[in-house]
Amino acid sequence: MEVVIQANTDAATELVARIVAREVQTNPRPVLGLATGRTMESVYARMVQMHRKEGLDFSACRTFNLDEYVGLPGNDGHAYRHYMNHHLVRQVNIALRNTHLPDGTAANLEAECERYEGLIDQAGGITLQLLGIGHSGHIGFNEPLSAFRSRTRVVALAPTTIRQNAPIFGRADKVPRSAITMGVGTILDGRRCVLLATGEDKAEIIARAVEGPLTSMISASALQLHPDCTVVLDEAAAGRLKKSDYYRWIYTSEPKWDWFRKLPPVVIGSGRNTSSLEDCRLEPAP
Numbered sequence: 001m002e003v004v005i006q007a008n009t010d011a012a013t014e015l016v017a018r019i020v021a022r023e024v025q026t027n028p029r030p031v032l033g034l035a036t037g038r039t040m041e042s043v044y045a046r047m048v049q050m051h052r053k054e055g056l057d058f059s060a061c062r063t064f065n066l067d068e069y070v071g072l073p074g075n076d077g078h079a080y081r082h083y084m085n086h087h088l089v090r091q092v093n094i095a096l097r098n099t100h101l102p103d104g105t106a107a108n109l110e111a112e113c114e115r116y117e118g119l120i121d122q123a124g125g126i127t128l129q130l131l132g133i134g135h136s137g138h139i140g141f142n143e144p145l146s147a148f149r150s151r152t153r154v155v156a157l158a159p160t161t162i163r164q165n166a167p168i169f170g171r172a173d174k175v176p177r178s179a180i181t182m183g184v185g186t187i188l189d190g191r192r193c194v195l196l197a198t199g200e201d202k203a204e205i206i207a208r209a210v211e212g213p214l215t216s217m218i219s220a221s222a223l224q225l226h227p228d229c230t231v232v233l234d235e236a237a238a239g240r241l242k243k244s245d246y247y248r249w250i251y252t253s254e255p256k257w258d259w260f261r262k263l264p265p266v267v268i269g270s271g272r273n274t275s276s277l278e279d280c281r282l283e284p285a286p
């Protein structure tokens, strides 16, 4: 695992968007594992901006989302299918048929979970998996006690998660009680994982996931087992890490990050972004 601490939320978002852009540019058959949540909204906004202003081409991409609420049809304003269509799919050149989420309204949910795993396999596996983290320590909706080898399945949402997502639904009792999620094992099968966390409210759970013991009580701690996992944080989310100076030292002395450090600073949403994606090709992909 490598931990990259950026000065602020915009810089952390920018780095994650650039990592995805690089994958889209350099891999002829990118298979993106995508996440939802408020943290990811600005990553997708940045990807859309790169598509519009810098010609980032998504036409060869296939995408698989981590999870979907049980019982919500795709056109429900709270469904993750709706979220993805709104924030990314409709705004870039990716065919809807190449974007996948579990179907939370399937008559046979177990069969749907198997079908979803099969689709990921047929695509050749996920090449880059984006992740957020919930207050319960979940990745996807892998709530506490999720087995590290778990596969796509139906899970009951933890009370912490229901509380965290209540503002989006207006009231806690409107939040669905269950969801389909890729398993921890499914996520760990991705070739590369990138987790983004921003804000002080994530500091405690990030410290436990990154520096704490491996435990199924915090699914994100399983990422310590992944051979190519990058955790990108802003200063606020890094606030409880004990070894942050060491992670900063690794990042600044690691030649593989030269491509990013050489990019001119980007101000997100200002329309002043003049850096070209060509800059990402300065160094061969790590």
Ligand code: GLP
Binding pocket: 035, 036, 037, 038, 039, 040, 066, 067, 131, 132, 133, 134, 138, 139, 140, 141, 161
């Ligand atoms: C939901 C998703 C998770 C995501 C989390 C973070 O629970 N199922 O995959 O990591 O939201 O949400 P936010 O970015 O809003 O904190």
